[in-house]
Amino acid sequence: MPLPHTAISSCSGYIYQGKIAVIHCLKLFEELGEEARTLELEIESLDDFAIVNPDGSYRSMHQVKAKKETRFSSYIEALRTQKRDSALHNDIEVYFHVAKSIVDIPNNFSDTFEPIQFYKYLDNDEQEIDACELDQVDLLNESQAKRTYLSLAQQPYKYNDE
Template sequence: MTEELPDSAISSWGGFVYQGKIALFHSIKLLLDESFEGKEVKKFALQLDSTDDFAIYSDGIAISVHQVKAKASPYRSAFEKALNKSSKICIDCCPNTKRYFHIANEIDDSSDYENEKKAIVEFYKYDEDSYCKLGWCFKKYAGIKRIHY
């Protein structure tokens, strides 16, 4: 008789933790900046795992939607399906809603993704980088360059 072990949730749990940390990072950045895309934003709501992996709402409108991936692949092709899905998010969005894609590792092509309807998904920028390692995140506030989790 062989004993079957349950599927491990470690990788999905790690991705969920990473997603939460990225959502907090972006929210703290908004709180400190008090603006988004040149518009004053003093009140906003963070919504997790609904509109997308997370979304920022202001006055009932999603001002930004965010897809977060902790994959180790260095190839953009590993993210194409998720980029396409992110480009089609439209719940609570307006024409000015920004779509962002967060990744944990550097990839071969982090240029904007554009779907057939011209919806654009931008790779989120952490200072000059378009990725944020699982163990740290660039931060330019309070003189701190890296935050260790």
């Protein structure tokens, strides 16, 4: 007898997506300071999430994939869709987030899928990484929050574990 269908996997995917959106929003505050307050986070509209400028234009669009798969071919349809959708918006930054490092990205990726970029995260040691593992998303969120609070000159109690 087959198991009943549940929404557990899709629910987990949405939670992961939301945590990735938080990492990116915190990064924007780190980079832009108070100016980031003028931006809006849009979820499940143009893409999995998007950042909207004060004038209503899109600043960036983000596709988030929480797959265990590491082969490029597993992502190609989503990349094609994102490329097509991004063509409707001038000067938009386009990011593709993955939970596992993709091992066989073609050498001509940039030319073929421009303007898409694979999102880069900073780990605890401030080293750039190309994937946010499912079991690391909370740690990366905490690290980004700390960097953001430091850059905004917030009180140490906001980012220390003490």
